[in-house]
Amino acid sequence: MEHYPRVCVMGEDVGHYGGSYKVTKDLAKKFGDLRVLDTPIAENSFTGMAIGAAMTGIRPVVEGMNMGFLLLAFNQISDNCGMLHYTSGGQFTIPTVIRGPGGVGRQPGAEHSQMLEFYFQSIPGIQMVACSTPYNAKGLMKAAIRSENPVVLFELVLLYNLKERIPDEMRYHVMQAAKTLVNKGYDPEVIDIRSLKPFDLYTIGNSVKKTHRVLIVEECMRTGGIGASLTAAINENFRYYLDTPIVCLSSKDVPAPYAGTLEEWTVVQPPQIVTAVEQLCEL
Amino acid sequence: MIHHCCRSSYFPREHYSVPENNRIPHLLSCNSPTRFTSRRFESIKPDKQLDYVNDNGGPQEYIDIVLSSLRSDTVKLRHAKKLQMFDLRRFMILSAVRETVLNFPGGIVKFTQELKFLSESTERIPCYRVLDDRGQLLSNNCMQIDKNIALKMYKDMVMLQTMDAIFYEAQRQGRISFYVTSIGEEAINIASAAALTIDDFVFPQYREAGVQLWRGFTLQDFADQCFGNTLDNGKGRQMPAHYGSKKHNYITVASTVGTQVLHAVGAAYSLKMEGKDACTITYFGDGGSSTGDFHAALNFAAVMEAPVILFCRNNGWAISTPVTDQFRSDGVVVRGQAYGVRSIRVDGNDALAVFNAVQVARKIAINESKPVLIEALTYRAGHHSTSDDSSKYRPIKDIEWWRLAQDPVARFRKWLEGDDWWDSQAESELREATRKEVLHAIQVAEKIEKPGLHEIFSDVYDVPPSNLSHQENSLREAVKKHQQDYPPDVPF
Numbered sequence A: 001m002e003h004y005p006r007v008c009v010m011g012e013d014v015g016h017y018g019g020s021y022k023v024t025k026d027l028a029k030k031f032g033d034l035r036v037l038d039t040p041i042a043e044n045s046f047t048g049m050a051i052g053a054a055m056t057g058i059r060p061v062v063e064g065m066n067m068g069f070l071l072l073a074f075n076q077i078s079d080n081c082g083m084l085h086y087t088s089g090g091q092f093t094i095p096t097v098i099r100g101p102g103g104v105g106r107q108p109g110a111e112h113s114q115m116l117e118f119y120f121q122s123i124p125g126i127q128m129v130a131c132s133t134p135y136n137a138k139g140l141m142k143a144a145i146r147s148e149n150p151v152v153l154f155e156l157v158l159l160y161n162l163k164e165r166i167p168d169e170m171r172y173h174v175m176q177a178a179k180t181l182v183n184k185g186y187d188p189e190v191i192d193i194r195s196l197k198p199f200d201l202y203t204i205g206n207s208v209k210k211t212h213r214v215l216i217v218e219e220c221m222r223t224g225g226i227g228a229s230l231t232a233a234i235n236e237n238f239r240y241y242l243d244t245p246i247v248c249l250s251s252k253d254v255p256a257p258y259a260g261t262l263e264e265w266t267v268v269q270p271p272q273i274v275t276a277v278e279q280l281c282e283l
Numbered sequence B: 001m002i003h004h005c006c007r008s009s010y011f012p013r014e015h016y017s018v019p020e021n022n023r024i025p026h027l028l029s030c031n032s033p034t035r036f037t038s039r040r041f042e043s044i045k046p047d048k049q050l051d052y053v054n055d056n057g058g059p060q061e062y063i064d065i066v067l068s069s070l071r072s073d074t075v076k077l078r079h080a081k082k083l084q085m086f087d088l089r090r091f092m093i094l095s096a097v098r099e100t101v102l103n104f105p106g107g108i109v110k111f112t113q114e115l116k117f118l119s120e121s122t123e124r125i126p127c128y129r130v131l132d133d134r135g136q137l138l139s140n141n142c143m144q145i146d147k148n149i150a151l152k153m154y155k156d157m158v159m160l161q162t163m164d165a166i167f168y169e170a171q172r173q174g175r176i177s178f179y180v181t182s183i184g185e186e187a188i189n190i191a192s193a194a195a196l197t198i199d200d201f202v203f204p205q206y207r208e209a210g211v212q213l214w215r216g217f218t219l220q221d222f223a224d225q226c227f228g229n230t231l232d233n234g235k236g237r238q239m240p241a242h243y244g245s246k247k248h249n250y251i252t253v254a255s256t257v258g259t260q261v262l263h264a265v266g267a268a269y270s271l272k273m274e275g276k277d278a279c280t281i282t283y284f285g286d287g288g289s290s291t292g293d294f295h296a297a298l299n300f301a302a303v304m305e306a307p308v309i310l311f312c313r314n315n316g317w318a319i320s321t322p323v324t325d326q327f328r329s330d331g332v333v334v335r336g337q338a339y340g341v342r343s344i345r346v347d348g349n350d351a352l353a354v355f356n357a358v359q360v361a362r363k364i365a366i367n368e369s370k371p372v373l374i375e376a377l378t379y380r381a382g383h384h385s386t387s388d389d390s391s392k393y394r395p396i397k398d399i400e401w402w403r404l405a406q407d408p409v410a411r412f413r414k415w416l417e418g419d420d421w422w423d424s425q426a427e428s429e430l431r432e433a434t435r436k437e438v439l440h441a442i443q444v445a446e447k448i449e450k451p452g453l454h455e456i457f458s459d460v461y462d463v464p465p466s467n468l469s470h471q472e473n474s475l476r477e478a479v480k481k482h483q484q485d486y487p488p489d490v491p492f
Helices: A025-033 A043-053 A066-080 A134-147 A171-182 A201-211 A226-241 A260-264 A271-283 B058-070 B077-083 B088-100 B148-173 B184-194 B208-213 B219-226 B259-274 B292-304 B333-339 B349-367 B397-406 B408-418 B424-447 B466-479
Strands: A007-011 A034-036 A059-063 A096-103 A127-130 A150-158 A195-197 A215-223 A246-253 B103-104 B107-112 B201-203 B278-284 B306-316 B342-347 B372-377
Touching: A007 A043, A025 A034, A025 B292, A034 B148, A043 A059, A043 A066, A043 B259, A043 B292, A066 A096, A066 B259, A096 A134, A127 A134, A134 A150, A171 A215, A171 A271, A201 A226, A201 B466, A215 A226, A215 A271, A246 A271, A271 B077, A271 B259, A271 B278, B148 B184, B148 B208, B148 B219, B148 B349, B148 B408, B148 B424, B184 B208, B184 B306, B184 B408, B201 B208, B201 B259, B219 B424, B259 B278, B259 B292, B259 B306, B292 B333, B306 B349, B333 B342, B333 B372, B349 B372
Parallel strands: A007 A034, A007 A059, A059 A096, A096 A150, A127 A150, A215 A246, B201 B278, B278 B306, B306 B372, B342 B372
Antiparallel strands: A127 A195, B103 B107
């Protein structure tokens, strides 16, 4: 925002309140309440506004208080944000960033625990990225703002309170499982997929060529999740390098329950990852 | 309360000077954060307003409330002895006022003892018009409009009418797949466009081709878009009549109803940030005013004080749904007040009324940085589109009456003829020439080749990612292998 005067922020309570998760803390004091804009509760409203502003020269960063709320803006995101560059014959660009926290947090209940990646993944025209550490969050945010394409940036609720170097829950679980596996004598290569649309098939492909066995771990739900399309993409492109079918571990196909124990077991835990790798290697 | 518009540019420039129409005397530098209302960041204490009631003066509204309450209420003197330190008069005023008003969040509200509901229906808001049905000026005030502009308006209205008739027929002949006419709404299209400048962004629904016509989109451009050929600046990607042109600040039509109203508010926000002498205008119909996006946009435009003109073409029909099934309010104009937006109802078939209203609305939007809602009452004399036959749900005699007796083009012509700015010979020459031009444009557009295969994959992103390049290659291979199964007129 300092370097590019045209970057602005819009969302609910992002202004003087600093955002529900304090992501925009003190920005309004520094840049004014027009550039850090508080909006009424209408996600379609400020997403649509951001699209209009982007077409006329601004680079808006839209904050969804929770990614799940952006379902209310789905029409604007898919039919307008994703499509207008194409349908206008390239005349109008929409360099907007739509970001917000999603995923399971500290028991916020079913409606606040959604992963929207798989709802958005088939929208042509948008790019999707997900951050997993404070370090890559900064890089991805900067890249997203500079991109001429509309970008949806998925953040994770649990990341916000953590200090530098401590990663998000799923990455944390995977790294824990990886440590256990290394101690047991396995040699896992872990890829943290940050670009969800398009997939970074170059990096993934190189790893598949080396390891020949793939386990996908995700927080999305099993049915129709990102893992499902990634499985298809890897099968299509690298099937001759695979020794075994791809295994995909995802959250259960249920709304996230409130009770802490139940919530914990809807997502993938390290022992499940370890077991899955062991089974893969036995085949 | 102080209420300002931000005319100073928000973006720092090297040699900045305060513009003369800057209404904020204290805002000397554009580097300071812009505040679009001076109420921001003030804590709202319930008693804060009450403290204004002293000899130093306060808001006039408050003083009036105080005076009226003192006349009717009894002062509670028994408390006076406990509060001897305070000025007795001040105390009397304070306690009297506390009985009749309260500073709720949002502002001072008077109390009433009457249990009375606001009626759901009111007398219909009157409709502004300048010309009567016979094209005569209604009031004695002179209509100030430049002759060249008036003539251009008329010629463009005739052009729009002719273009609609011929393109509609072209669709019926199978030459284009789809078309949307603006029959009956020529005045709305042309007159509103004439009252704006080229710097004002237009966010159309789909029945506003005339606005683009006014701005310089040629007949050939229209035809190219409808045929989806290589010269179409949309590269054949949108349905016919979904025009768009960056050069003319006319944003590409999307089929989604009502989404453009929000885009217009967002673009107005960007104009406000940049301090430009321009506004945005967005068009939608009576049906479009029911969408969630419309309400959100109107509300937010009011809160944000965005310089946007929201133009409702209330033509009575949303495909087959009449307005009586669309809403129960007095049309769309009354919603303006509900959202805190200034609004007006105009006769949409009166070109001069539309012209005046939009001209003034533009001034309000830019100088006061406020949204304005205009409801133009008219009639959709044509079908919804070529996929519709409206005689199935409304009487043909109604359609015919509106189309002939209320034709906005004819009414405007009568006024021009009354001022000796037009005559029947000019009329027949214009009609003849226009018809030839439209037919020629169609014949030329039909023969131009379609966009190439590459245009399927370009502009999805700024640079095609690997998966799209891969898909393009596999499509090319498929076409090469089975050329006989693919359309022959698509360049490879």
